[in-house]
Amino acid sequence: MSGAEAAEALERLGLSSYEAKVFVALQRLGAGTAREVSSLSGVPRSQVYGAAEDLAERGLVELVESSPKRYRPVSLATARRQLTDRLEREAERAFEALEALDEDRSDAAGETGVSTLRGRHPVDERVLSLLGRAEALVIYVVPAPWAVDGAVAERLRTLADDGVAVTVVSEHQGVADRLEDGPVEAYLVDGDQMGEMTGRTLLVDEATVLLSVVEDADGTDETALWTADTSIGRILAQFVHGGMEAAMEDA
16 A cells, blocks of 8 residues: 555544645654655645644654654554544444434334335344334245344344244245244245345335345345335235245245
């Protein structure tokens, strides 16, 4: 990685452009004056002072009292810890603020139509949310055990214990193994019955549906569309329900 690429990466971690360039230059110099840092980094010398002071406040640079003043970077291990800790604190503050804003908001977004989201973890969260609506029926068609992992598997078991008819369909034996000795009905089907499906299909009651596709074996690159308690959901549910009944009859 070049110095410019390193500086760009540091900017993504929260440093300003000048701070990032000064820090990279100091890592190359070991220690240096504002003139030396400016010559190496291309940052105007008048701006090096402020950037170095800001880096010192972040705990990334030591100020060496000499004439002229010199600057020395902390070790890379220390810099990594400082930046990581700062990011974690800022993330915590940001999400605390967002949670406060979210307290009075219902989870009604997207219920008037079809919504799309991407990424396995967001899809997992939406699956859990939609399962929370279940009153009578859940049909969950999955390609592999990763789709019935952790909280999702636990929610399916809880719903089945509470009297909801929960059926999981897959061509993967590992899915059935993960749900064995429990109240969830797991059906194994062959690849021909699954067709070209690469993602998961979730039907909750009669008007809530989630459909996804995945581009990799572990489901990390997943894109899903979903709709809850809508007219289009009822239409999709009829197709999903009919197809699953046919598949389970042949299982």
